[in-house]
Amino acid sequence: MTALAAYLGFSVLLFGIGLYGLLQRRSLIAMLIALELMLAAVAVNVVVLTTYAGRDPGAGQVMALVLVGVAAAETALGLSLFVAIHRAQATIDVETVSELKG
Amino acid sequence: MSGPVLAALLAQWTPLAASALILVFLRSRPAAAAATAIAGITVSLAATGLLVAQVAVPGLSVLAEAEWLPVHGGPGLAFGVLLDPLSALMAFVVAFITLAVMVYSVGYMRGDPGFPRYYGFLALFAWAMLGLVLASNLLQLLVFWELVGLASFLLIGFWFERPAPAAAARKAFLMTRVGDVGFLLGVLLLIRALGIATIPELIEAATTRLEPGLVQVVAVLLLMGVIGKSAQGPLFTWLPDAMEGPTPVSALLHSATMVAAGVFLVARLHGFFAAAPAVMQGLLWLALVTALASATMAMVAGDIKRVLAYSSISQLSYMLMALAAGSVAAGFFHLTTHAGFKALLFLSAGIFIHHAHSNDMREISEHEPLKLTAGVVGLVAGASALAGVVPTAGYFSKEAVLTALGGTGGRVALALAMLGAALTAYYSGRMVFLTLGGRSPSRQVAKSLGEETHRHEHRPSYGDRMMAAPVLVLSALTLVLGYLGPFFAARLSPEAEHEELFHFGAQAVTALALVTAGLALSWWEFRRALAPRVGFAERVPALRSFFGENWYLDRLYDATVVRWTVALSRAAKWNDHTVLDGASDGVARGTVWGGRILAMVQNGYVQAYLAAVVSVVAALGIWLVRTGPRP
Numbered sequence: 001m002t003a004l005a006a007y008l009g010f011s012v013l014l015f016g017i018g019l020y021g022l023l024q025r026r027s028l029i030a031m032l033i034a035l036e037l038m039l040a041a042v043a044v045n046v047v048v049l050t051t052y053a054g055r056d057p058g059a060g061q062v063m064a065l066v067l068v069g070v071a072a073a074e075t076a077l078g079l080s081l082f083v084a085i086h087r088a089q090a091t092i093d094v095e096t097v098s099e100l101k102g
Numbered sequence: 103m104s105g106p107v108l109a110a111l112l113a114q115w116t117p118l119a120a121s122a123l124i125l126v127f128l129r130s131r132p133a134a135a136a137a138t139a140i141a142g143i144t145v146s147l148a149a150t151g152l153l154v155a156q157v158a159v160p161g162l163s164v165l166a167e168a169e170w171l172p173v174h175g176g177p178g179l180a181f182g183v184l185l186d187p188l189s190a191l192m193a194f195v196v197a198f199i200t201l202a203v204m205v206y207s208v209g210y211m212r213g214d215p216g217f218p219r220y221y222g223f224l225a226l227f228a229w230a231m232l233g234l235v236l237a238s239n240l241l242q243l244l245v246f247w248e249l250v251g252l253a254s255f256l257l258i259g260f261w262f263e264r265p266a267p268a269a270a271a272r273k274a275f276l277m278t279r280v281g282d283v284g285f286l287l288g289v290l291l292l293i294r295a296l297g298i299a300t301i302p303e304l305i306e307a308a309t310t311r312l313e314p315g316l317v318q319v320v321a322v323l324l325l326m327g328v329i330g331k332s333a334q335g336p337l338f339t340w341l342p343d344a345m346e347g348p349t350p351v352s353a354l355l356h357s358a359t360m361v362a363a364g365v366f367l368v369a370r371l372h373g374f375f376a377a378a379p380a381v382m383q384g385l386l387w388l389a390l391v392t393a394l395a396s397a398t399m400a401m402v403a404g405d406i407k408r409v410l411a412y413s414s415i416s417q418l419s420y421m422l423m424a425l426a427a428g429s430v431a432a433g434f435f436h437l438t439t440h441a442g443f444k445a446l447l448f449l450s451a452g453i454f455i456h457h458a459h460s461n462d463m464r465e466i467s468e469h470e471p472l473k474l475t476a477g478v479v480g481l482v483a484g485a486s487a488l489a490g491v492v493p494t495a496g497y498f499s500k501e502a503v504l505t506a507l508g509g510t511g512g513r514v515a516l517a518l519a520m521l522g523a524a525l526t527a528y529y530s531g532r533m534v535f536l537t538l539g540g541r542s543p544s545r546q547v548a549k550s551l552g553e554e555t556h557r558h559e560h561r562p563s564y565g566d567r568m569m570a571a572p573v574l575v576l577s578a579l580t581l582v583l584g585y586l587g588p589f590f591a592a593r594l595s596p597e598a599e600h601e602e603l604f605h606f607g608a609q610a611v612t613a614l615a616l617v618t619a620g621l622a623l624s625w626w627e628f629r630r631a632l633a634p635r636v637g638f639a640e641r642v643p644a645l646r647s648f649f650g651e652n653w654y655l656d657r658l659y660d661a662t663v664v665r666w667t668v669a670l671s672r673a674a675k676w677n678d679h680t681v682l683d684g685a686s687d688g689v690a691r692g693t694v695w696g697g698r699i700l701a702m703v704q705n706g707y708v709q710a711y712l713a714a715v716v717s718v719v720a721a722l723g724i725w726l727v728r729t730g731p732r733p
Contacts, residue, residue, distance in 0.1 A: 098708075
């Protein structure tokens with residue numbers, strides 16, 4: 001097993017755990033944490049693949065840092081929405097947020 | 103625009119204005135409605151009187167037209183008035199009879215909840231008929247022809263709440279419509295061939311520009327309309343049923359308007375029809391058969407209005423016979439005298455019906471009919487005219503018809519027409535004797551009972567006087583009209599300068615003898631002491647039901663045309679309700695259910711959506727990897 005496969009296997013594992021958590025957990029906050037795991041897997045992929053493609057490794061690392069910033073912004077937005085939902089419904093269980101169904 | 107044209111327009115459009123005024127503004131004001139209608143028709147009568155004075159000059163013909171919707175290269179449709187002695191005299195007759203009926207109806211229809219509507223429709227009827235009479239163009243004539251049909255539909259079905267009048271109105275409309283289809287086709291053929299339908303040009307073209315074959319086809323098609331409208335041949339059965347309308351309506355319908363329209367059309371287009379002698383011969387025989395058949399039906403009918411209806415059919419046949427034999431003057435003369443005495447007969451019958459509340463002659467005779475002086479005078483005068491008793495109008499005009507027939511119709515036709523005259527005399531006598539009462543024991547009892555109950559209440563009211571006045575005027579006219587024969591002959595057949603409508607000879611003596619025999623037979627059976635008061639035809643059950651049920655024609659129609667039509671309309675209804683509606687309902691239902699099923703996918707759980715998205719993206723990825731890169 002090459003080092004690349006190991007990196008990518010780690011990334012897949014991280015993405016799979018995140019996906020499992022996203023689909024499995026009922027709490028919105030836990031789902032948001034799982035989403036962050038999936039985003040981290042993507043960031044690892046960017047860094048690894050940029051390096052292995054023979055480009056400047058700095059570009060991949062800069063991109064990873066940008067991704068962390070985006071994740072932070074997304075988390076701030078998500079958490080503020082959850083607070084609003086909690087105020088309205090006194091719960092953040094994802095199954096209670098289903099008023100827009102057809 | 104000259105004076106006569108203005109007068110014609112005034113005569114034609116005043117009744118429409120009155121009708122619209124009544125139907126829109128005066129629906130709840132009976133007195134004002136009647137006054138408006140009578141005022142309108144009085145204006146018409148004055149205008150048509152002026153027309154008669156100015157236009158009824160031998161050989162005169164005034165045509166005033168305005169192009170309507172001119173199309174370059176298309177058919178020239180001009181609408182206007184055609185004034186000649188025929189239309190002027192006919193318009194006067196129409197306006198006069200309508201006025202008489204309107205005055206009479208003030209008494210007859212008093213208290214009816216639909217009184218204003220009745221007058222509105224009467225005025226509409228007068229407008230339609232005057233429009234038909236004065237029309238200059240065959241297409242215009244057709245429009246008013248249909249309007250006449252509409253107006254009579256509305257009036258026959260005036261008491262539409264009851265099923266019988268509603269059915270009678272529908273029958274009248276549909277049966278005349280059968281003939282009108284032919285009329286429409288004939289008019290279209292003419293317009294296609296000539297590009298124009300102005301009446302004088304049609305008549306001129308019939309002998310010059312048109313092929314004889316086409317003239318014959320068109321003549322037959324136009325006559326279909328005449329047969330339907332004038333209740334001839336196989337299409338007459340609507341007329342007896344039309345008796346369901348109010349009696350004054352019958353008087354109008356049978357004398358000057360509806361049924362006279364067909365005869366008028368033949369007189370109007372006589373030059374055209376004359377170019378198809380074979381068709382005219384056919385019309386002659388059809389009219390003869392109709393005259394005899396309807397006379398037999400009148401012999402057994404017990405309802406006084408039905409007797410009069412059958413007599414109308416028979417008399418219309420006489421008019422058509424005279425026209426078919428080539429004499430416009432004789433045919434139109436009979437139309438005029440018939441309009442007078444048939445309106446008179448219906449109006450006086452109405453007096454009896456109003457009094458006895460029954461149409462049955464034997465029942466009327468039990469309600470002291472002799473006390474109704476105006477009714478008795480009218481009935482006797484009218485029946486004498488109908489039978490053809492010497493000094494009355496009917497005698498002269500019927501002689502004129504027979505003379506015309508004797509001239510060109512052939513011996514057999516003449517003999518049959520005379521037989522018809524004898525039958526007419528018989529049923530006229532029967533009607534008078536049955537209605538006014540014979541010396542039957544049942545009547546004696548009824549009389550002694552009736553004298554105690556009726557004595558105090560019989561004093562003529564306002565309504566009775568309104569009913570009596572037109573009857574008396576028409577009775578007087580019945581005695582006078584007969585002497586107008588030469589007047590008609592000079593104006594309607596100017597080319598035949600020496601045509602005598604009537605001359606006293608062997609033929610006239612024979613006719614008189616037959617009429618006398620008919621009257622004597624009716625006296626023997628219905629009036630003399632110990633008379634059985636049952637006619638010879640009524641005694642044979644087979645004849646009685648055969649004659650009484652329109653020669654089973656209605657049954658024939660019910661068993662064939664009506665049944666098939668009903669079956670067809672049922673099938674169409676099934677097709678409409680089950681197939682067409684079913685298809686659209688099915689589409690709608692399918693859409694609704696499809697929507698419900700698809701809506702189940704939208705369950706509102708974010709994780710379910712996410713799972714679906716992830717699985718689809720994964721499946722796509724696997725598929726892309728397996729198919730490999732594109733070449």
